[in-house]
Amino acid sequence: MEANEPRKNVAVIGTGMAGLVVAYMLRNDPRRRFEVEVFEKQDKLSLDSASYNLANQNDGSAKPERLDLPMRTFADGYYESLKRMYDYFGIPYDSLRFIYSLSILPDNATRQTSPYYMHSSNNHQLPPLRPQGLSWTGWLIEVCYLAICYYWFKACCFFVAPKTVESSGTEESLRQYVKRIMLPNYYVKHYFLPVFASVATCSHDALMDFPALDLVGYGRRTFRKKHYTVLGGVQQVEKKLSEDLTYKLGVKVTAVENIGTKVQVSWTDTHDGQSSSQLFDHVVLAVTPDVVGAIFQPLRSAMNAVPTTTVQSVVHRDFSRIQDSSRCLWAQVSLNHGESAPHPLHMCSNAAATETVHEHPSSALITTYPIAPIDSGKVLYTATFTRVLRSCTSRQILNQIFSQQKTGGDKSQLWRNGDGNVWLVGGWCWDGMVLLEGCLSSATRVANALDVEVPWMKESSL
Ligand SMILES: Cc1cc2nc3c(=O)[nH]c(=O)nc-3n(C[C@H](O)[C@H](O)[C@H](O)COP(=O)(O)OP(=O)(O)OC[C@H]3O[C@@H](n4cnc5c(N)ncnc54)[C@H](O)[C@@H]3O)c2cc1C
Known part of the structure; x- marks a missing residue:
């Protein structure tokens, strides 16, 4: 100048x-x-x-905890600039331990959900936990099947490039890509869609319309990488x-x-x-x-061609659908490691969408993209966001x-x-x-x- x-x-x-x-x-x-x-x-x-101060119900004397809404997790491999900025400012962050449970929302949405799979994030629990009600044989078959499908998708992320306008004149959607790499329907419905729809916080259909390149790039760059949240x-x-x-x-x-x-x-x-x-x-x-x-x-x-949707995150204490037995199991996990308790994250799906219910240690649940009704008397706070989607x-x-x-x-x-x-x-x-x-x-x-x-x-x- x-x-x-x-x-x-x-x-x-x-x-x-x-x-x-x-x-x-x-x-x-x-x-x-x-x-x-x-x-x-x-x-x-x-x-x-939209973040919220959550009072700790278990310990009234403790300082309220700041809950970030949206949760704003980030990972190595995908968030290079964000991490650099956090490091530059000295923002503390850590890799939270999560235990994911996957379940189908019962027809009667007020009934308890029963997980068909549990997964511990950041590799702190191998082999995976066996959900109650699943026999050892059934569980072994499920884990082997899942491992094959999972590593097949990951291999495709590295070796089967999605078609793009730049590479082949047409843009391949996730729906078309999943079909081309022959990812089995059962795996797509029970594992792939619930997990990725939770990342994108949108319906399964909307996710399948995403450019395949987005999910493949995300899958490749976050493979075996740690996920973090900002402390405080x-x-x-x-x-x-x-x-x-x-x-x-x-x-x-x-x-x-x-x-x-x-x-x-x-x-x-x-x-x-x-x-x-x-x-x-x-x-x-x-x-x-x-x-x-x-x-x-x-x-x-x-801008009319850029899809958006509205998403809610609800902080509440309606525990009626969270299975008691699985909560006991998670308590054991934390005891085994002598570390802070892992955060359970329940992904409950119907055919169209997946809601995620994060069990916070301060005895509250945070449901994002709620599908099943939540007792309004137990709602502490609701935040509404515009979520931008891809096509x-x-x-x-x-x-x-x-x-x-x-x-x-x-x-x-x-x-x-x-x-x-x-x-x-x-x-x-x-x-x-x-x-x-x-x-x-x-x-x-x-x-x-x-x-x-x-x-x-x-x-x-x-
Ligand atoms: C439920 C949910 C979960 C998410 N989870 C994650 C996650 O775990 N990790 C991650 O990396 N990303 C996550 N995201 C995405 C991430 O949060 C967003 O991509 C990011 O916050 C977008 O930030 P932004 O600054 O682009 O826009 P926004 O945060 O949307 O900010 C836009 C701002 O503009 C203001 N505004 C709007 N209209 C006007 C106007 N006319 N005049 C003046 N001001 C206006 C709004 O009030 C708002 O403050 C999540 C998103 C949602 C909805």
Whole structure:
């Protein structure tokens, strides 16, 4: 920047992980070229806004525990930038021990579920636990069958590449890929779909419409890798990212428009309904695609092709469907290891979807994507999220938007990231599963385009 060149003002819309990270990067530009202001429609910054303080029922004197909603787990292999950022800030994280149980939701959804398989994560329990009611022979056959299917899928992840527009002119969905590699139906229905639908928090059908490349890439990169959660909750990440941040809360952005060389942001105050607008040099949209379509006209029709759904996480104490016997078994596991108790995670499926019920040590359950009814008298808290999904069509559209090159014969007139100094960031703004790493990857893309050094990338290259 020339000595007297004025600083550019930048508006960031949305204060989830993506908005806060891109705002941090631009504010901390070593050449101090950007003045950043962040807009959020909620009355608090949103990264930590849905998290919940859970009082410990077993020990009233203990401090309440911060429950992150969504749980925001991350893994080695897939979350390189996120981990670098956490390390840079000194955010503590650890690999929680989980015990997964898989069960079919009974027809009468108020009856107890009975697991057909239990799996211990982070390899702390081999051989797997035998669910009550399953004979030794039946269990051995099931474990062998499962091992064959599991390693077959993993081998395919490494050696059978999904078809993509780039490689073969057509995009292969997960449904088509699973058929091509002949993954048995029983395994798909009982193991594959429940586990991956829990990661993507969507229906089985919606998951099968994902580009196969997403799941195969995720499966390959997280194979035998550890999964982590932030100790003490993402409130610590939010605090680091928002130090000295200039923000407006309780303002709903209603339009983002190019006016000459500037970008106009218009908003409504959610408390008094008053409307305002301001011109900026750059605007970063860190919101979900349905919101992008609603407030930014050039992407109105393209964003219709990006699927979204609504997901709830419910914190409650309705234990009626959690099997007592399996809970005793888990208690034994923790005794055997003399370590902290593993967290049971029940995945209960019907034909269409899977709900996950996380048994928290503080005597509460967190049900995500609930299918079966929960006794409303035992509900402590409910959070509702917009979940962005993937499809073969949306992958192509997003890849075009984020592609750096405009080809000579490109007559699509599709808006590209950065056109008119408007930028997109978010968990969905990269070519992969809609997870936190997408927030970091897309924020880094904006920083690179504006020639801003990313502090945690600099550290790692030393
Ligand atoms: C149930 C569930 C479980 C998940 N689990 C994991 C997990 O374990 N690991 C993982 O990596 N990822 C997980 N994810 C995905 C991950 O949480 C998201 O990808 C990520 O949080 C998206 O962050 P973001 O900053 O892109 O958007 P968001 O967090 O959606 O932030 C968008 C912000 O924009 C604000 N906003 C919207 N409209 C306006 C407007 N008009 N004006 C002003 N502000 C506006 C919103 O209030 C919000 O604060 C999960 C998601 C869900 C729903």
